[in-house]
Amino acid sequence: MGASQKDFENAMNQVKLLKEDPGNEVKLKLYALYKQATEGPCNTPKPGVFDLINKAKWEAWNALGSLPKETARQNYVDLVSGLSSSSDSSSQAKPEADRKQAEYETVVMTSEDGITKIMLNRPAKKNALTEQMYQEIMLALEAASKDDSTITVLTGNGDYYSSGNDLTNFTNIPPEGVEAKAKNSAILLRNFVGSFIDFPKPLVAVVNGPAVGISVTVLGLFDLVYATDRATFHTPFSHLGQTPEGCSSYTFPKIMGPAKAAEMLIFGKKLTAGEAYAQGLVTEVFPDSTFQKEVWTRLKAYSKLPQNALRISKQIIRSQEKEKLHAVNAKESSILQERWLSSECMNAIMNFFSQKAKL
Numbered sequence: 170m171g172a173s174q175k176d177f178e179n180a181m182n183q184v185k186l187l188k189e190d191p192g193n194e195v196k197l198k199l200y201a202l203y204k205q206a207t208e209g210p211c212n213t214p215k216p217g218v219f220d221l222i223n224k225a226k227w228e229a230w231n232a233l234g235s236l237p238k239e240t241a242r243q244n245y246v247d248l249v250s251g252l253s254s255s256s257d258s259s260s261q262a263k264p265e266a267d268r269k270q271a272e273y274e275t276v277v278m279t280s281e282d283g284i285t286k287i288m289l290n291r292p293a294k295k296n297a298l299t300e301q302m303y304q305e306i307m308l309a310l311e312a313a314s315k316d317d318s319t320i321t322v323l324t325g326n327g328d329y330y331s332s333g334n335d336l337t338n339f340t341n342i343p344p345e346g347v348e349a350k351a352k353n354s355a356i357l358l359r360n361f362v363g364s365f366i367d368f369p370k371p372l373v374a375v376v377n378g379p380a381v382g383i384s385v386t387v388l389g390l391f392d393l394v395y396a397t398d399r400a401t402f403h404t405p406f407s408h409l410g411q412t413p414e415g416c417s418s419y420t421f422p423k424i425m426g427p428a429k430a431a432e433m434l435i436f437g438k439k440l441t442a443g444e445a446y447a448q449g450l451v452t453e454v455f456p457d458s459t460f461q462k463e464v465w466t467r468l469k470a471y472s473k474l475p476q477n478a479l480r481i482s483k484q485i486i487r488s489q490e491k492e493k494l495h496a497v498n499a500k501e502s503s504i505l506q507e508r509w510l511s512s513e514c515m516n517a518i519m520n521f522f523s524q525k526a527k528l
């Protein structure tokens with residue numbers, strides 16, 4: 170389900186209360202989404218070449234093509250929500266180093282040799298993603314997108330890359346009830362995946378061990394995926410009464426063809442690293458004994474390449490698909506919002522906790 174008219178109006182009011190000017194690029198994006206949400210596709214003649222401001226506004230609106238009004242409304246609400254939270258956190262005006270340490274409990278963020286590394290840090294729980302962790306990863310990506318590094322890396326601490334969504338997320342029901350929980354989780358999911366879709370610099374997954382669920386699906390949004398030969402790739406959505414997310418319903422068939430994507434996403438086939446490489450999900454597989462050394466040597470060399478050329482090349486490749494990916498993300502999130510309320514899904518989660526059923 171998308172944002173309501175009320176959510177949209179609240180977001181419009183929030184824009185007026187922003188503590189910091191979001192900059193011209195964001196303002197143009199907001200203008201374009203507002204026009205698309207209220208009037209639909211651009212329907213006015215292009216302003217003359219010397220009318221610079223109105224021409225930029227027209228171009229931003231026109232670039233949204235035939236994006237549905239509902240999607241534009243949701244994207245507007247999401248954009249404002251991101252601006253409000255970053256404006257709140259930046260208003261704390263802490264020095265960068267302090268902020269990094271203070272803000273993250275579940276990830277470790279470090280920058281060295283032109284590479285910012287975001288490491289998932291719940292090794293005892295196989296780096297299962299709690300709600301706090303989703304938020305911290307989004308914050309870390311936001312910080313990495315603005316720092317002076319060339320490349321951003323996501324990796325895991327311990328023997329797992331990540332076991333996907335922490336299933337305790339579904340047991341923590343607020344007083345407003347399960348529907349509210351499902352709605353909030355769908356918003357969280359959508360924002361989380363959106364931050365990978367919009368990430369502006371080369372993004373690399375260093376898959377140090379098995380990967381499950383959402384940690385696999387978002388790999389289609391990375392620019393390089395390096396895996397140890399110990400890694401496996403498992404999307405057991407049907408077993409959990411759930412459906413694909415992370416834009417995998419779109420990226421996986423494109424990457425590996427519909428037949429192989431169906432085997433993973435519908436039937437939950439677990440791939441070895443070699444199989445994931447053969448199917449195009451993984452860029453390269455390394456022996457576990459030399460994995461870290463080989464990967465970091467490679468990344469350090471890449472990080473010395475001209476920064477702007479890397480960033481612009483990534484954006485050329487990815488920008489063609491951005492609106493489509495946001496629409497897919499919205500659809501997957503809203504389908505999951507309903508799935509989470511199904512008895513199939515609730516039984517699967519209870520099963521995990523009562524019997525500690527393993528995938």
Ligand SMILES: CCCCC/C=C/C(=O)SCCNC(=O)CCNC(=O)[C@H](O)C(C)(C)COP(=O)(O)OP(=O)(O)OC[C@H]1O[C@@H](n2cnc3c(N)ncnc32)[C@H](O)[C@@H]1OP(=O)(O)O
Pocket residue numbers: 293294295297298332333334335336337338354355357358381382383384405406409414526527528
């Ligand atoms: C809000 C946005 C939602 C986005 C939608 C996302 C969907 C998904 O990601 S679906 C995938 C969800 N993941 C799973 O279903 C995995 C569940 N875990 C397992 O099947 C197993 O734990 C394992 C195969 C990942 C690992 O098995 P094993 O090597 O035997 O290790 P343990 O089971 O003993 O794990 C150690 C410890 O960690 C806890 N744990 C591991 N993964 C999860 C998890 N995903 N959620 C919650 N807890 C997890 C496990 O319960 C153990 O805890 P303790 O017993 O307390 O030590």
